[in-house]
Amino acid sequence: MSIGIKMREMKDSLKSQTQALHETQLKLATLVQNGLLLASERDRTKLLTHILTEGKRICNADAATMYLRTEQETLRFAVRTKDDALPSFEIPLLDPATGLPNEKYVSIYVAWHNKSVLIDDVYNESRFDLSGTRRFDEESDYRTVSMLTVPLAPRGGEVIGVLQFMNAFDPDTGKVIPFSPQILPFIEALASQSAIALENQNLIDTQESLIDAMIKIIAGAIDAKSPYTGGHCGRVPELALMLAEEACKVTEGPLASFNFNTPEEWREFRIGAWLHDCGKLTTPDFVVDKATKLETIYNRIHEIRMRFEVLLRDAEIARLKAVLAGADPEEAAGRFQQEADALYSEFAFIAECNVGGESMAPQTAEKIRTLAKRTWVRHFDDRLGLSHEESARLAQTPAPALPAVEQLLSDKPHHLVPRPDSKALDPKYNFKMNVPEHLYNLGEIYNLSVGRGTLTEEERFKVSEHIIQTIVMLEELPFPKSLQRVPEYAGTHHETLRGSGYPRKLDRDSLSIPARIMAIADIFEALTAKDRPYKKAKTLSESIRILSTLKHNDHIDGDLFDLFLRSGLHLRYGERYLDSSQMDAVDIFAYVTGEKDERAIAAS
Template sequence: IKQHEEAQKALMESLIELIAQAIDEKSPYTAGHCARVPELALMLARAAEASDKAPFDDFCFRNEDEYREFRIGAWLHDCGKITTPEHVVDKGTKLETIYNRIHEIRTRFEVLWRDAEIQFLQAVMDQPEMEPQLRNVLVKKRQQLQEDFAFIAKLNQGGEFVSDDQLRRLDSIAMTTWQRHFDDRLGLSPPEQLRRGDAEESLPVTEPLLADKPQHIIEYTKPKHYAEHLHIDMDIPEHLYNLGERYNLAVARGTLTREDRFKIQEHMIGTIRMLDALPLPPELSNVPRFASTHHETLKGTGYPRKLNAQQLSIPERIMAVADIFEALTAADRPYKTPKSVSESIAILHRMVESGDIDRDVFELFLSSGVYRQYAERYLQPEQLDEVPLQRYLKHQRK
């Protein structure tokens, strides 16, 4: 019987690791994350058990079941991501959906470029003596189009904060018009046809260069409702997605709209609902908590439940630090430059100072050397730089 029980436990943990591996392979942007976070969390948990300093002097896993419970929770911490669309997780530019719509915008600029050439040639035919002046107008128009597209293209990358002046320029460019001569109702998928509607229009149509159209709004297929006992406390956007061109380009920082961000954060709700549906034995009753609280903050601004310091245990605080450090230093994600150890520690320290993550866990992470052990095992050699420990451990020396 004992052998059978152990075999069942081994099978269950293998299936859990298989799920984590599938999630890692689902998106190159999160490659290896589900496997490395448990490793780092367990390293930090062992350091907490070995510490004789408060608040860890009374902390320990009382038996193998409690240790296993934490390990399984760590492995399942992102299981809800199996439901998150890759094109949202992988969204590398503001106009990206299944593909980067900057190519559509560039084509419209190409249309304007050719329109300017045609207008120039027609004007020269009518007034050949004005050719030098008309050519100057064409050159200036071309230059303006080049500058405007370069501005939109850079804005699309989301690498810098968008200022009010940039928003005004975006609006000015958006109001530029171009002529569409083809019916935009042709070749649509059934969902696109529903959003587009049957309204006829006489061609050609004057279109704004950048638009937020009704068909850019994608509604929920069913109402968002979460069982009360799950205690979900998140602000739900009005729409599932808003693909508006101006709306997306105006995102102030990064590439994600409010709708995109919620869709990504919703993976925590998926995690909670999946694990809540499992008939977990009593010795694994804390697995849903350990798997679902690494995005909470001590000051109560996190998700999905807006828990605060009084509600977060040491293992949960450990999970938060492990999750953040792995994400900052991961070197196997395309289009993302991994941060060095010192840069990542500096970011963690700022999060400590702002009340997001636990100071004691952060200082244990440094003083125990876990950060260095993990870095030497998983990071690239060029990421392994010196960390000014004395700057961050002042609180501990007092």
């Protein structure tokens, strides 16, 4: 062989080695880049497609399929590079007849053995049953020749699926050739990377579903805790998300810049909405459900009625004693009747006061104080059979000698339940609420004199305190970065644009669009709710009228209120959650800013 030929051969060899090295470099670069992409891709469908497409590119295949292992011990078609629909059947890992590994199928063999298999010619293959592939070829007018099947498994880990590539192409001739064994390390590295990414995503998905399910359980528990809140915690997120969707569509005006750009931002808002009243878990039922003014754990009107019973019997005894002492029986009976009539009427008055109303006249409260002064005689010790806490409160005042003269109604020192230091507001949260001195005031006159509804100032604070608890609970949780705004979304629905809300007296400058959406959703749901035993559900038009007043008083966001009506969301929500009897007509033109003028111009 001449030196010239040798030189040329060396040159050719060097050239092909350089090219192989270049190709290897390219494949390695692809793998590194792929690793980065796999780590950052959060969309599962995109992730699966990406894995398959990259694999197909690396081994120069014509088509590829990914199977994923299911919990039912099968392989399920997950994604294919061909556009046709995925087969719905699954391949069992165990032969149903024998219960042994179904190793006659190449994909199952690879899954069981965590080992790649190269097949040079599908139609001359004797190790595996490839009738399914041949059938597919027949049905789709395709011809599978070479096949590479690789396990999807992290190094040393369990197989979570299988990648299958069909028909390798010679890049120079375009002809179908067997898959090169040299390609195997690259494809296996890709499969291993992909398996880690999929496992990580599975883990994240599982954690997310677990968190979501737990949050829904909390919301369900709050709703189940009291018939007074009904399905509020479940419906508010529905409405809030619907309004947020409408707000995202807006392209003009103050809402145009608002958008949730990623699924994570939507999730953050959804979780905030689901948890918006989670602090209600700490509100005692006897406060939330307080149906009459004298109610604590039970309705104390019965105690007071018993005092009237005692007084009636005292009057009867007085009559009988008078007759025995020689008084005129008729006169004694007349006096008794007069006393009995007074007692019946006074009890009826107090009982009526016990039922909360819209407002109480000042003279009614005065009359309660007057009637309270009537006395009765107590013979029994009122310090027996008490709880430790109750005894401690009573111990502050010396016990009077028995028999003791008692007022019919009284506000006694032991009616005041002190506020523990632990219940003081922590300054780090910047809450701006007036905290009543006492935790509770159980005074009888004090409670019966409640002007509106049934709750005392202390109990109203207790109810409002749920939002403080919501914020404290949520700010204590180590939310990941993607959920950092959950406490804000959950904790601002009682704030107003004019700064009169609670618990922080925030104003328009500090209330984000999602926070404003939450306020509207919370109020509208509460107004229209039909499952509250203490109030009649308002109709659509009544609720919109109230919201409109809140808009004009600068409580809620006017643009969002207008959008709520203009988009027809009030109707869509109403059709879903309201009774047909609540669905009365709403003239949205009467409420929406500018709409009336536009209509007038259009009509002229």
